[in-house]
Amino acid sequence: MPLQPNVWTKYSDNGSTCVEVLLxxxxxxxxNSLRPDAGTVSFTHAEWHSHTQGQKLGVFDLPADLT
Structure with missing residues (x-):
């Protein structure tokens, strides 16, 4: 699902910890959607693209014993 410009998109894998992304x-x-006032991390479009490609390849997957 592509991000929509200027709309916070929320994702939660387990229902309690949520990440929000804004394009x-x-x-x-x-x-962090539970603490939005705690600040944000920013990425250029090129950095975000590189990161999402790595995610799709499993580069950032945790070892099975940590999940």
Whole structure:
């Protein structure tokens, strides 16, 4: 599902911890939806693309004993 510009998109794998992502014209912002005032992490579009490609390849998967 592609991100929609200027809309926070929430994702939760287990229902309790949530990540929100916001696509802007120049960057992608990420925050913890349970603590949105705690700040955001920003990525350029190129950085975000590289990261999502790595996710699809399993580069960032945790070892089975940690999940």
């Amino acid at each position: 802007t014209e120049s960057e992608v912002l990420v925050r």
